[in-house]
Amino acid sequence: MKRSIKMVLAASALVAFGAAEAQAQQAKPEEVLALRKGVYQVIRASFGPLAGFADGKVQLDAAKAQLLGTRLAAVAPMAAEVFPTDSDFVAGSKAKPEIWSKPADFKAKMDAFQTAAAKLADAAKAGNLEAVKAAVPDVGKACKACHEDFREK
Amino acid sequence: MKRSIKMVLAASALVAFGAAEAQAQQAKPEEVLALRKGVYQVIRASFGPLAGFADGKVQLDAAKAQLLGTRLAAVAPMAAEVFPTDSDFVAGSKAKPEIWSKPADFKAKMDAFQTAAAKLADAAKAGNLEAVKAAVPDVGKACKACHEDFREK
Numbered sequence: 001m002k003r004s005i006k007m008v009l010a011a012s013a014l015v016a017f018g019a020a021e022a023q024a025q026q027a028k029p030e031e032v033l034a035l036r037k038g039v040y041q042v043i044r045a046s047f048g049p050l051a052g053f054a055d056g057k058v059q060l061d062a063a064k065a066q067l068l069g070t071r072l073a074a075v076a077p078m079a080a081e082v083f084p085t086d087s088d089f090v091a092g093s094k095a096k097p098e099i100w101s102k103p104a105d106f107k108a109k110m111d112a113f114q115t116a117a118a119k120l121a122d123a124a125k126a127g128n129l130e131a132v133k134a135a136v137p138d139v140g141k142a143c144k145a146c147h148e149d150f151r152e153k
Numbered sequence: 154m155k156r157s158i159k160m161v162l163a164a165s166a167l168v169a170f171g172a173a174e175a176q177a178q179q180a181k182p183e184e185v186l187a188l189r190k191g192v193y194q195v196i197r198a199s200f201g202p203l204a205g206f207a208d209g210k211v212q213l214d215a216a217k218a219q220l221l222g223t224r225l226a227a228v229a230p231m232a233a234e235v236f237p238t239d240s241d242f243v244a245g246s247k248a249k250p251e252i253w254s255k256p257a258d259f260k261a262k263m264d265a266f267q268t269a270a271a272k273l274a275d276a277a278k279a280g281n282l283e284a285v286k287a288a289v290p291d292v293g294k295a296c297k298a299c300h301e302d303f304r305e306k
Contacts, residue, residue, distance in 0.1 A: 034190070034194055035194045035195075035198055037187070037190075037191060037194075038190060038191035038192070038193070038194025038195050038198075039191070039194070039195060039198075040191070041187055041188045041190075041191025041192070042188075042191050042192060042195050042228060042231070045188055045191075045192075045231070067227075067230070070223075070227050071227040071228060071231075074223050074224040074227035074228070075195060075224060075227070075228065077220070078195070078198070078224075
């Protein structure tokens with residue numbers, strides 16, 4: 001066990017928990033990018049079926065909606081954490097420099113995403129599938145608003 | 154909004170929810186691998202600080218432990234979902250063929266991981282930091298057990 005924990009720790013020195021500043025101090029740029037891409041993969045995998053459900057193209061029961069909504073809300077805060085201040089020129093990233101030059105606007109958009117995701121998760125946990133559908137558009141709008149300003153096409 | 158949802162849907166055709174079989178039908182091998190790596194990045198980013206906490210190397214308060222434990226348990230089921238049956242020879246993957254040739258053993262180890270992660274999350278949600286620490290080793294053992302049998306060095 002001891003060895004196992006140490007392996008995990010060594011592997012995760014890059015994934016500093018909390019402030020982006022802490023992350024920037026501990027992670028190499030390529031490690032930041034790998035986690036960043038990973039976070040957005042999981043967000044997409046969680047929200048995609050929920051968006052499809054709202055659009056009538058995916059069938060979800062209450063249990064699956066809850067699983068996906070809970071997952072989305074649990075990971076959503078990471079979306080903002082994976083852009084530490086010294087990771088603005090990582091090769092292979094679509095992040096625009098405006099993330100770092102307009103931090104207040106970036107934070108506001110990330111906060112809107114977290115809020116929308118949390119609202120969707122609350123609806124899903126309550127087992128209210130109509131409320132889940134109703135909560136999807138705000139999440140989609142939050143994704144789009146941030147991507148338009150802060151992500152290269 | 155409509156357009157936004159469609160974009161998400163198009164982007165997430167690859168991230169079929171639920172059975173690995175469904176996923177295999179919808180995703181290209183490189184898309185499967187991207188999601189797989191993403192899931193494990195998020196798992197590592199969630200469990201790493203918890204393992205460090207149990208080892209006395211990371212400080213966590215109850216709120217942060219709950220955030221990380223909840224996230225770990227929310228994403229843990231994805232660990233098993235990202236190995237659909239036709240993704241056994243994706244370039245760049247460390248997945249061993251035994252994942253597909255010994256599915257019952259693989260599932261048992263994945264189930265053990267999910268169970269251990271859920272137990273840790275329960276302790277974190279209860280705000281019991283000593284129980285969180287006590288729950289860490291079983292998660293670490295589950296990671297290690299699966300990696301030893303099913304992941305290339």
